[in-house]
Amino acid sequence: MIVIFGSGIIGLFIAKKLLENKKKVLIFDTLDVSANATSASVGMLAPLIETKPYENQLLSLMIDSKKLWDKDFKENKLANLVGLKKNFSLLIAKDLDELEEIKFKKQFISRIGYETQILDKKETLKIEPNLNSNIEGSLLFNEHNQVEPKLLEFFLKKKILSMGGIIKKKRSLQSFKFVNNILKIDDLKFSAEKLIICCGAWSNKLLEKSENISFPMRPVKGVSMIFKTEKNMFKNNLWFKHIYVAPRKGKKLAVGATEDEKGFEEDVTLDEIFFLSKHLWESLPELEKLKYQEVKAGLRSTVVDGNPIIGELKHKKNIICSFGHHRHGILLGPITAKIVLDYVLEKKIPNKYCFFSPKRFNL
Ligand SMILES: Cc1cc2nc3c(=O)[nH]c(=O)nc-3n(C[C@H](O)[C@H](O)[C@H](O)COP(=O)(O)OP(=O)(O)OC[C@H]3O[C@@H](n4cnc5c(N)ncnc54)[C@H](O)[C@@H]3O)c2cc1C
Secondary structure, eight states: OEEEEOOSHHHHHHHHHHHHTTOOEEEEEESSOOOBHHHHOOOBOOHHHHOOTTOHHHHHHHHHHHHHHHHHHOSHHHHHHTTOOOOOEEEEEOSHHHHHHHHHHHHHHHHTTOOOEEEEHHHHHHHOTTSOTTOOEEEEETTOOBOOHHHHHHHHHHHHHHTTOEEEEESSOOOOEEETTEEEETTEEEEOSEEEEOOGGGHHHHHHHHHSOOOSEEEEEEEEEEEEOSSOOOSSEEEOSSOEEEEETTTEEEEEOOOBOOTTOOSOOHHHHHHHHHHHHHHOSOGGGOEEEEEEEEEEEEETTSOOEEEEOSSOTTEEEEEOOTTOHHHHHHHHHHHHHHHHTTOOOOHHHHTTSGGGGTO
């Protein structure tokens, strides 16, 4: 039996992968957390837009995961089930300064080996006629599409249960004891081959109380909103300087996201709604046509070097970490599950993935 702590998107991807490889899986989650990252996320699958100059290993991980998304989910029936779109992403330049910025971004992306396309104002408005008419142009990223996290979560949970996986929710799940393959949680006792820690921003809390170890990481709060429109306004994902907008099924638009260091605060606050509304107002016309549906807060788990932690602990090899996915957990779900499976099966981990191991923090 493999026991997974955390049923966010990372825990779910891993559970599905393990069950497909004939492992028995029990997932524990807690009832004490409401702002998990997965339920607030927008679901963009956009490795090149997200990459920064000093993040080579992370970019390669994101690209590998995007390939798995394309391979495993593109088949139409599955794509529909998880809301995987066939659309692209446009980085919009609202003024001449932003036009220079997207030209610079194009150069950077070209230097790392990928091509994008600058569209002028007329070409951009031809693709997206409902944008503001005073934009200056855009940068087109082919194949940078998106998925709907709620549908994805539903799909994965259904699959896991149908393959015999078990998902349990518990109050006050703050620590465990794991010695000689016996797992103790309060008065529960199990025999377990391995434990996998996927508690997102809360992973450190669980590890500190259970194993007395701590990683240099912190929660980074994000808020997203959903609006309903009268007609389908946009075909593609639109990325502005401070916000992004993703069209969803049922004439909906998902808008993300704030990024704040507010500790473990889980409530949505007015400054966050103001931030998103202000930048929406500066980016799109006719806001009166957007009908408010939902606002969600989520805590991203963010490691000091910006990379996720995936791999076994040095002092207890049968505890595997899988957290710290920051802004990219939906995109990175498939590749994370593949790497964790290799750790569970005790296969040799490809060199490029060893980088993400807890060993980089000597843990
Ligand atoms: C506003 C916002 C927008 C985002 N947009 C995107 C995007 O467009 N594309 C993208 O790729 N990523 C995006 N992300 C990032 C992505 O959502 C996260 O990286 C991903 O959801 C992390 O998944 P997770 O399973 O690690 O963590 P979470 O989803 O946070 O799940 C952690 C789980 O652990 C459980 N847990 C906590 N403590 C315990 C415990 N003691 N025992 C057991 N279980 C416990 C929690 O209840 C929760 O279910 C966004 C994030 C936010 C906040």
